[in-house]
Amino acid sequence: MNFVGAHIISVDQFDRAAADRVFEVADKMQPYAMRNRITRVLQGAILSNMFFEPSTRTRVSFGSAFNLLGGEVRETTEAKSSSLAKGESLYDTARVLSGYSDVIVMRHPDAGSVAKFAEASRVPVINGGDGPNEHPSQALLDLYTMRTEIAAQGQSIDGLSIALIGDLRYGRAVHSLCKLLCLYDNIRLHLISPQELALPGDIVALLKIAGHEVRQYTDMAEGIGGVDILYVTRTQEERFPSQQEADRYRGLFRLNQAIYTQNCAPNTVIMHPLPRDSRAQAQELDDDLNQNPNLAIFRQTDNGMLIRMALFALVLDVVDQVDNFAQPVTWFTDKRHG
Ligand code: NCD
DSSP states (O other): OOOOOOOOOOGGGGHHOOOOOOHHHHHHHHHEEEEEEETTTTOOEEEEEEEOOOOOOHHHHHHHHHTTTTTTEEEOOOGGGGGGTTTTOOOHHHHHHHHHHSSSEEEESTTHHHHHHHHOOSOOEEEETTTTTBBBBHHHHHHHHHHHHTTTTTTTTTTEHHHHHHHTTOOOOHHHHHHHTTTTSSEEEEOOOOOOGGOOOOHHHHHHHTTTTTEEEHHHHHHTTTTTTTEEEOGGGGSSSSSHHHHHHTTTSSSSSSHHHHHSSSSOOEESSSSSOOOOTTOOOOOOTTTTBBHHHHHHHHHHHHHHHHHHHHTTTTTTGGGGGGOOOOOOOOOOOO
């Protein structure tokens, strides 16, 4: 895969070498993300961060990643504060914005919208999530996290067993992750969801074609035993036809320390793309797991910064120049991982 000037729309664009390349560049970003030193390699470059759906992590980490490389960020966070609210097409918005910026990150509620936007853009576009469809940077950071977490246990992605828990129907993070896992060998997947929120059939088919073993469960305790990684997700309430329908699924699966201790091997890694729904009726990932050393959710968000820095460096072709623009940090900093 040639990253230079490319749009990053779907994990379908990646082969294993391309994913490895992103991970290799992400490793290189560590000293900058940890504020051991700074770099100005993207000084003068402008990112347009267009988020037409709620976002904390993806929006702020893409923005901060660009800042950490020395670039400037312009944000539009609501469709109603942009001309899309006046009936402007994605085509026109893309033509205009790409004249104002060097790269664009876009999140939009409609599947396929970011690809359509990218077709009209004169600069690279990175998909920050298009409806229930895809979330490629999340899948890359999830895989990078899995790799790092289980490397500590002497394992690799090949041969891994993973339980995916929750709303597998609408969860775009899960969709992109599953497709990316098809690049690896011999994975066992436990798909745990209510029947109505099962992983779409086309993605299950892809997993099987890749030679992975797929087992489906509606009972969480049964499905979480004997796996290396638990990947918990939130019910994607905003994607349901009505709130009433979404309410039916709230709180059906709740992972807490007691259930974990009872059913899982002691070093089972716990992940979640976040946000976790911490309202009393939901709590798919209980706060009582916060002190569990296997809870990787905040290492996962930290890794998001590395992956997003890597994507910008690759797409804007500055990977080999990052260190040439390095400077010492001038302020007090004591950032730790974890
Ligand atoms: C995810 C998303 O927006 O798809 N969040 C994120 O970007 N980390 C998952 C979610 O919202 O549940």
